Amino acid sequence: MADAATLEAVSIDQAEGDFSYPEDYEHDAGYGLSEDTIDYISDIKKEAGWIREFRKKALKIFNDKPMPTHWASKDLESIKFQDIRYYLSKGQPTTRNWDEVPDDVKETFERLGIPEKERKYLAGVEAQFDSEAAYSNVKESLTKEGVIFVNSTEGLREHPEIFRKWFGKVIPTGDNKFSALNSAVFSGGSFIYVPPGVKVKHPLQAYFRINAENFGQFERTLIIVDEGAEVTYMEGCTAPKFETATLHSAVVELVAMKDAKIQYITVQNWSNNVFNLVTKRGMAHENAEIRWIDCNIGSRLTMKYPGVIMKGRKARGEVISIALANDGQHQDTGAKMIHAADDTTSNVVAKSISVGTGQSTYRGQVHIPKHLKGCKNNTECDALLINASSKTDTFPAITVKGNQHSTQHEASVSQVSEDQIFYMKQRGLSEAEAMSLSVNGFVNDLVREFPMEYSVELKRLIDMEMEDSVG
Amino acid sequence: MSDSLNIQNLHASVENTEILKGLTLEIPKGEVHAIMGPNGSGKSTLAKVLAGHEDYEVTEGTATMDGQDLFDLEIDARSRAGFFLAFQYPNEIPGVSNANFLRAARQARLPKGEEIDAVAFYKEMYAKMDELGMDRKFTGRSVNDGFSGGEKKRNEILQMMVLEPKYAVLDETDSGLDIDALKIVAQGVNAMRSPDRGFVVITHYQRLLDYIVPDVVHVMHDGRIVKTGGKDLALELEEKGYDWITEELVAA
Numbered sequence: 219m220a221d222a223a224t225l226e227a228v229s230i231d232q233a234e235g236d237f238s239y240p241e242d243y244e245h246d247a248g249y250g251l252s253e254d255t256i257d258y259i260s261d262i263k264k265e266a267g268w269i270r271e272f273r274k275k276a277l278k279i280f281n282d283k284p285m286p287t288h289w290a291s292k293d294l295e296s297i298k299f300q301d302i303r304y305y306l307s308k309g310q311p312t313t314r315n316w317d318e319v320p321d322d323v324k325e326t327f328e329r330l331g332i333p334e335k336e337r338k339y340l341a342g343v344e345a346q347f348d349s350e351a352a353y354s355n356v357k358e359s360l361t362k363e364g365v366i367f368v369n370s371t372e373g374l375r376e377h378p379e380i381f382r383k384w385f386g387k388v389i390p391t392g393d394n395k396f397s398a399l400n401s402a403v404f405s406g407g408s409f410i411y412v413p414p415g416v417k418v419k420h421p422l423q424a425y426f427r428i429n430a431e432n433f434g435q436f437e438r439t440l441i442i443v444d445e446g447a448e449v450t451y452m453e454g455c456t457a458p459k460f461e462t463a464t465l466h467s468a469v470v471e472l473v474a475m476k477d478a479k480i481q482y483i484t485v486q487n488w489s490n491n492v493f494n495l496v497t498k499r500g501m502a503h504e505n506a507e508i509r510w511i512d513c514n515i516g517s518r519l520t521m522k523y524p525g526v527i528m529k530g531r532k533a534r535g536e537v538i539s540i541a542l543a544n545d546g547q548h549q550d551t552g553a554k555m556i557h558a559a560d561d562t563t564s565n566v567v568a569k570s571i572s573v574g575t576g577q578s579t580y581r582g583q584v585h586i587p588k589h590l591k592g593c594k595n596n597t598e599c600d601a602l603l604i605n606a607s608s609k610t611d612t613f614p615a616i617t618v619k620g621n622q623h624s625t626q627h628e629a630s631v632s633q634v635s636e637d638q639i640f641y642m643k644q645r646g647l648s649e650a651e652a653m654s655l656s657v658n659g660f661v662n663d664l665v666r667e668f669p670m671e672y673s674v675e676l677k678r679l680i681d682m683e684m685e686d687s688v689g
Numbered sequence: 690m691s692d693s694l695n696i697q698n699l700h701a702s703v704e705n706t707e708i709l710k711g712l713t714l715e716i717p718k719g720e721v722h723a724i725m726g727p728n729g730s731g732k733s734t735l736a737k738v739l740a741g742h743e744d745y746e747v748t749e750g751t752a753t754m755d756g757q758d759l760f761d762l763e764i765d766a767r768s769r770a771g772f773f774l775a776f777q778y779p780n781e782i783p784g785v786s787n788a789n790f791l792r793a794a795r796q797a798r799l800p801k802g803e804e805i806d807a808v809a810f811y812k813e814m815y816a817k818m819d820e821l822g823m824d825r826k827f828t829g830r831s832v833n834d835g836f837s838g839g840e841k842k843r844n845e846i847l848q849m850m851v852l853e854p855k856y857a858v859l860d861e862t863d864s865g866l867d868i869d870a871l872k873i874v875a876q877g878v879n880a881m882r883s884p885d886r887g888f889v890v891i892t893h894y895q896r897l898l899d900y901i902v903p904d905v906v907h908v909m910h911d912g913r914i915v916k917t918g919g920k921d922l923a924l925e926l927e928e929k930g931y932d933w934i935t936e937e938l939v940a941a
């Protein structure tokens with residue numbers, strides 16, 4: 219069990235995001251989920267008929283699908299779907315000007331440093347507060363080049379000719395119970411289109427904030443990068459620490475056309491009452507590249523397996539994943555690599571750290587069918603255990619048919635050795651400093667994959683997690 | 690009494706087996722003492738007990754550093770108070786660069802809230818690396834990860850030079866070194882000899898003492914210091930082996 223010091227370390231972690239403002243919502247769908255909930259959301263958004271139908275169909279699929287507890291954590295059963303509110307918003311339109319954002323929402327994002335980061339190094343920002351984006355802006359030069367960066371409601375309403383074609387195509391509604399739930403009640407998230415040949419130099423960033431208790435956030439993101447274009451998208455997320463369970467269930471679809479490149483970076487730091495059940499998948503056409511760079515530090519239970527369908531010849535897919543499971547947390551993460559064309563290449567590097575009673579699970583699926591040739595996969599997963607009570611599991615499923623492919627799989631489990639800690643302490647470092655250095659060293663090669671600003675932040679988060687977590 | 694590393698009647702055991710059996714030794718500041726002895730005499734145990742390794746239990750006796758009780762301090766506090774151990778088998782820390790590790794160790798010695806002067810630190814580290822003939826690329830490599838035996842030992846000496854301890858124990862630093870590496874390591878130690886610093890050089894062989902000339906040589910056997918002499922004692926041991934001491938003890 220967790221000792222007091224460890225519990226303290228866990229709470230330190232979310233301290234920065236652990237604040238909330240009193241609830242003051244114009245629109246509240248109320249508790250529970252039914253067709254009425256969907257009509258309520260659709261009415262507010264003034265949605266086209268096909269979207270309302272799409273949602274209702276999804277609700278039926280969600281209700282029909284059992285919980286995947288035959289393979290996943292039984293903890294999923296603690297989610298009480300009828301005790302959750304599915305839509306909360308202030309009823310104000312998304313603005314391009316921070317001064318027009320309601321005070322409490324603006325203060326929230328200022329405390330999280332978003333406007334400052336925007337000024338310093340971002341090409342565009344979307345800031346979502348509970349169900350809707352409060353702020354969304356993209357540099358004018360990008361708008362002139364035809365880059366679209368809007369929330370999902372606006373994307374479907376203003377640009378259906380671009381987004382409808384791919385919406386729900388990379389991840390079908392019935393992919394899993396939670397993709398169906400998202401399809402029923404989605405709100406917010408980013409819709410991005412980058413025209414052919416446009417290389418967006420600076421990252422676009424989305425920040426997802428949950429403010430209310432007993433609430434579910436269901437953002438929907440669709441990024442389409444046209445031929446030869448490139449974009450980097452980063453998302454961050456926090457929530458205050460409530461006693462009750464909060465649900466976050468996103469669907470993220472990426473489409474990289476011929477020769478396009480997408481890099482999608484996540485730093486997930488939800489408070490540890492949040493169930494984070496997210497479906498993320500990209501489709502890479504000929505010679506396109508999709509990279510998921512994923513870091514999970516927060517939440518109570520995360521289930522997330524970013525995937526790439528390599529649909530065109532020479533397409534490339536990559537997942538770089540860091541997970542840190544502290545006391546009471548379960549990081550169930552991994553990757554899905556579906557090879558669907560010749561000469562496609564995928565790479566998965568996953569590292570997890572389990573502290574105290576923390577549990578990390580790696581699930582990886584690699585699929586290379588018989589009729590293809592020249593496909594390559596490399597999978598490495600390494601787990602680091604800090605305490606005797608820490609847990610890790612690895613479930614790699616690599617299906618390779620045919621003999622014209624090359625695959626490589628390496629897995630390791632290691633423990634921070636007492637002698638290593640003794641050595642560092644003999645040089646004057648405290649136990650926590652020594653632990654922190656060890657853990658940072660373990661993930662160092664992956665942290666380098668994150669942009670500088672994020673790698674500094676990651677190192678700081680890991681330091682805080684390790685502080686006093688060794689008792 | 691005060692300006693020395695003073696060990697009195699030290700008893701220590703591991704898993705209920707007594708290894709140190711009443712060891713007494715005093716190293717005044719400014720002196721270099723060598724401890725020699727056959728394998729299994731407890732030399733490395735002494736080094737680890739002084740550093741505070743948790744596998745060893747001190748059952749009796751005292752150890753003080755300039756009057757301060759070493760056993761009152763945690764492992765890291767002992768280090769910060771000025772006690773340094775050059776490990777016989779230095780550990781590897783994958784992913785942590787030498788520069789970052791040394792910097793963290795130096796940072797740990799500053800008062801809370803005070804930030805290390807990075808520019809000055811690098812300048813100093815480079816100067817000390819030059820003294821040891823270490824390539825600049827070394828700063829970016831992970832601590833001891835993939836190092837040869839010689840590189841590891843040289844790294845121990847660099848750490849000692851950067852941390853500037855009051856007392857340093859070198860545990861078989863010569864093992865695994867060729868003669869060139871041995872000379873460089875000895876040069877580093879000799880450069881640090883000063884009236885303000887004491888050294889304990891633990892070695893199995895006399896060879897190292899050709900390059901680090903000790904003020905006093907002790908012979909350890911079965912958890913105790915059984916003979917003490919000048920630097921000539923090392924030569925005598927080299928010539929006659931350890932058996933005559935054991936025999937002398939039995940005879941007495």
